[in-house]
């Protein structure tokens with residue numbers, strides 16, 4: 001459900017489109033060009049308070065403060081990797097929840113991985129973010145502000161965004177879609193939709209609906225197994241949706257958007273990493289439009305999954321390639337600053353941070 005109010009009931013202005021802000025300001029008796037100025041303060045100058053919006057009159061700033069909240073995340077912790085420059089951030093929300101975001105530097109630009117929910121209820125067995133279940137959905141402003149704060153803190157432009165941190169985007173559908181439109185808006189940070197990636201564990205109706213949005217976003221599917229049987233041992237969502245239907249939805253996404261998919265495959269020793277499984281995966285994906293991204297799984301202490309060894313990863317990759325599948329191996333980023341995704345937040349919450 002789309003939620004445009006913050007927890008004290010004031011309207012969340014950072015989650016609004018320019019048209020909506022224009023309507024709001026007109027209702028307050030202001031001219032429409034004020035809406036453009038305000039939108040620019042929020043989404044281009046990345047203002048953290050109404051007080052700092054110096055081109056707006058004192059009276060307007062007073063009215064804004066009275067009626068609206070300007071979501072601004074608090075930096076609780078920043079950790080920098082000495083190995084590859086990756087930075088992990090813990091941000092505090094207005095209700096005291098903590099979320100994790102990651103900033104990574106690549107040759108093609110700076111990428112931010114954001115959370116879309118506080119926690120997650122999908123229960124994937126290899127994931128630290130789901131261990132305490134779902135706390136709540138993030139509003140569009142709270143997704144935007146992860147990027148805005150990181151851009152302000154690093155002083156560098158963010159060119160790519162992956163919605164791949166804590167949360168299942170299709171479980172917070174309206175807020176995520178609104179976020180994608182705002183972050184790619186020409187009047188805001190204007191990040192190309194082609195540089196936005198949304199990762200899903202495979203919610204079939206969500207993928208089909210997402211295909212109809214008219215967006216040019218990359219969809220990444222957390223696949224992690226070549227068949228339903230193995231997939232069910234790793235991902236409870238596989239009990240709800242059969243692989244056949246998930247891949248059918250992915251094909252539909254390609255047909256509608258022309259965007260090739262990314263199939264994420266975390267390699268777990270002894271669970272899904274033998275050559276038989278590589279062969280089955282090659283057969284499964286033979287006619288799909290996309291590439292496989294192999295991820296050496298990051299161990300989390302609450303589970304006993306172990307990363308595949310280098311040779312197993314290389315053999316798995318070679319077999320896929322021999323069968324004509326495009327494959328990449330995800331570089332491990334920020335291994336020295338919190339390990340697996342969601343792990344830094346988890347250790348902070350347990351007082352080990």
Ligand code: SF4
Nearest residue numbers: 120122124127130167
């Ligand atoms: S991998 Fe993603 S969908 Fe699965 S539990 Fe973790 S956050 Fe949720």
